[in-house]
Amino acid sequence: MRIVVERGKNKAVYLQIYEQIRQQILSGELIPGHQLPPERKLAESLGVNRTTVLNAYRELKAEGLIGSQIGKGTLVLSYPNGELSDNPILEEPVWDHTFSQYSNHFDPNMLKELLAIANRKDIISFATGIASPESGPLQIFKGIEAELMSQDSYHALLHSPTEGFSSFREAVCQLMYKRGVYCHFEETMILSGSQQGIDLVARALLDPGDIVIVEEPSFFPAIQVFKGLGARVMGVPMDEKGMRLDVLEQILQRYKPKLIYTIPNYQNPSGLEMVLERRKGLFELSQQYKVFIMEDDAYGALSYEGKPLPLIKSMDNEGYVIYLSTFSKIVYPGLRLGWMVAHKKVIQKCSALKQVIDIHPNSLSQWIIERFIRTGDLDQHIIQICKEYKQKRDAMYQALLKYAPYDLKWNNPKGGYYIWCKLPEGVLASKLVLKAAEYKVAFVPGSTFFTSGEGESYIRLNFTFASIVEIEEGISRLCKAIKEIKDSGDSQENNKYTEIKPIV
Incomplete structure (x- = not known):
């Protein structure tokens, strides 16, 4: 519906609105059942008072052209020939039967709500897996972007190959050399975030009914992707050393899965690091049973103690390990840049799939991050954020010691x-x-990360996003919420609070 209001015209504004809507109804442009905007919404869009729109609607109702229905708002009632219809023919689609079975596997609300919480100033959020916004290399990025633009070159704003610019892929190879993986740029692919890599690999490898093994608990968007494609997702429990290989081997023998998805470095959500013995054992099992491993390494660069352990991909010469990583967790999440390292045939297949999704990753972001890598600024940035995040981790750890009940x-x-x-x-x-929300603090409940719907006894707390001051205050509020539930009678535990040694 198009309406143009002329302020200097010798005709009242409400009459201008009335006449334009009336003409569109009588010409058939607005057909019976068309829902008109609410008065307040139309008034805001036209920059007029709500009463002005209300008066226009009253004129149309008096002429019998529009009417109101409970639950449906204001609707067009008249046909172009002037006959009235009290039963508008337009209805919303039957949404439950409209969308595909594939789309119905996804719950869009969790991630959307977490991102919304992160932007609320009144809530201390331990929910989102987002880098500290104050820690990004903003000034360095401004300088790189200004340099790119000052060259009067439009190349940074043109299309890139689907797999990413070759020079950027070569820079990523340099990163991989430092992580113990020696690869050629043709074995790399730039992604719009590593989560896109999960989706592409799943589409490339899985058919409905195929079995995927994940750690229990695991990254919930990955679980959604696998289930969305019709795969059967089976969880393998973890202990303090990582995925239990004794359970895994039983599943491999019985079910012949197609893919194993693992996060060996500081796993999401548990924070666990898979020990070297388990990494070797997992790789050996993948070779023995001819099953692919998807190694998701979003957090491997963020090591606060000791030396990083070898990647599973560093053990692979045959092409059974597909490696994913991202710049979102170490720079800015809004960059939406990640990368994949895999056998050339996997890269080729995923590239063909990516072409029908978004053609290629953001060109300007590629140029900026490539410069950031080649100047050595990325290495220095990682050193800096590791110091900061270690302080935040320690602050949360100490706050838990200070405020937590004895049995947390x-x-x-x-x-x-x-x-x-x-x-x-x-x-x-x-x-x-729900109780924590009353205290203005947020986290992610553990059930989100389990394939079986378990996990009601666990919660995940992010320590990178909030400030150190907010961390202590937020943990204090969270522990008050826990104690309130215990004291309310919902829990039968007695109210004795003493410090215990945290779990490993």
Whole structure:
């Protein structure tokens, strides 16, 4: 519906609105059942008072051209020949039967709500897996962008190859050399975030009914991707050393899965680091049973203690390991740049799939990050944020020691973004998330990360996003919420609070 208001015209504004809507109804441009905008919304869009729109609608109703229905708002009632219809023919689609089975596998609300929480100033958020916004190399990026633009060159704003610019892929190879993986740029592919890599690999490898193995718990968007493609997702429990290979081998023998998805470095959500023995054992099992490994390494560069362990990809010469990583966790999440290292045939297949999704990753971001890598500024930036994030991790750890009830348990991750907590017996994460919201603090309940719907006894806390001051205040509020649930009678545990040694 198009309406143009002329302020200097010798005709009242409400009459201008009335006449234009009337003409569009009588000409058939607005057909019976068309829903007109609410008065307030139309008034805001036209920059007029709501009463002005209300008066226009009253004129149209008096002429019998529009009417109101409960639950449907203001609707067009008249046909172009002037006959009235009290039963408008337009109805919303039957949404439950409209969308594909594939799309119905996804819950869009979790990630959307987490991102919305991160932008709320009144809530202390431990929910989002987002880098500290104050820690990004903003001034360096401004300088690189200004340099690119000052060259009067439009090349930085043109299309790139689907796999990314060759020079950027070569720079990524330099990063991989430092991580112990020696690859050619043709074995790399730039992604619009590493999560796109999960989707592309899943589409390239999986058919409905194929079995995918994940750690239990695991990264919930990956679980959604696998289930969305019709795969059967099976979880393997973890202990303090990582995925339990004894359970994994039983599944490999019985079910012949197509893919194993793992986050060996500072796992999301548990923060665990898979020990070297398990990494070797996992790779050997993949070779023995001819099953692909997707190694998701979003957090490997964020190591706060000791030396990083070898990547599983560094053990692979045959092409069974597909490696994913991202710049979102170490620079800015809005860059939406990640990368894949895999056998050339996997890269070729994923490139063909990517062409029908978004053609190629952001060109300007590629140029900026390539400069950031080649100047050595990325290495210095990682050193700096590791110092900062270690301080934040320690601040959260100490705050838990200070405020937590005696039967709340948690770990002390050597790197990454997250502390994984086990709630006191009888305190459910689904109840706690509501109570914590009353205290203006947010986290992610553990059930999100389990394939079986378990995890009500766990919560994930992010320590990178909030400030150190907010971390202590937020943990204090969270622990008050836990104690309130315990004291309310929802939990049968007695109210004795003493310090215990956190879980490993």
